[in-house]
Amino acid sequence: xxxxxxxxxxxxxxxxxxxxxxxxxxxxxxxxxxxxxxxxxxxxxxxxxxxxxxxxxxxxxxxxxxxxxxxxxxxxxxxxxxxxxxxxxxxxxxxxxxxxxxxxxxxxxxxxxxxxxxxxxxxxxxxxxxxxxxxxxxxxxxxxxxxx
Numbered sequence: 001x002x003x004x005x006x007x008x009x010x011x012x013x014x015x016x017x018x019x020x021x022x023x024x025x026x027x028x029x030x031x032x033x034x035x036x037x038x039x040x041x042x043x044x045x046x047x048x049x050x051x052x053x054x055x056x057x058x059x060x061x062x063x064x065x066x067x068x069x070x071x072x073x074x075x076x077x078x079x080x081x082x083x084x085x086x087x088x089x090x091x092x093x094x095x096x097x098x099x100x101x102x103x104x105x106x107x108x109x110x111x112x113x114x115x116x117x118x119x120x121x122x123x124x125x126x127x128x129x130x131x132x133x134x135x136x137x138x139x140x141x142x143x144x145x146x147x148x
Contacts, residue, residue, distance in 0.1 A: 010041050017044065022051050039066040040075050047079040050086055059083045074100035078109050085112075094118065120147065 013028030026048035032041035043066040050059030063080035070076060077100025084093035094116065097109045122134040123141065141147035 010038065010044070013041070013044055013048075017048070022048050026052050039069045040073065042066050043073075043076045043079045047082050050083045056083060056087055072103040074103050074106040074109060076100070077103075078106060078112070081109070081112065090116070123147075 009028045009032035013025045013032065016022075016025035016028060025044070029041050029045035029048055032038060033045050043063050046059040046062035046066070049055045049062075060080065060083055063076055063083060066073075066076045067080070077096045081093040081096035081100070084090075084096060094113070097113050100106060100109050120138070122129045122131075123137045124131070124134055127134050129135075138147065
């Protein structure tokens with residue numbers, strides 16, 4: 001397979017993944033990963049394998065390997081975060097999503113964070129979140145549109 005065919009396989013896999021068809025995406029990413037050691041294809045393949053085949057440990061390992069090769073590619077953080085969501089490790093997933101956003105804007109990561117409903121930090125970090133000062137001052141600041 002030529003490099004352009006490999007890129008096409010990755011694009012078709014991403015398209016299938018955006019439609020929620022993980023199984024079809026899995027086959028496209030497998031095809032792309034067979035021919036060339038592409039960290040992005042391997043990262044997407046890792047997520048698809050984790051979701052469709054339950055190979056969670058292998059998926060995490062492959063995503064981390066892709067991160068070592070391309071530490072500034074937000075796609076690897078996206079896929080690793082998605083795998084952590086599969087195993088119910090929400091804090092790890094959020095940490096990876098936020099780390100990925102440090103290396104550039106990524107609409108998929110932003111969508112994942114929005115879907116998770118990330119909360120703002122408390123107004124007073126030294127007080128607990130449920131402290132009345134934090135709670136009501138946060139509500140007031142949000143109503144005044146001084147805080148998102």
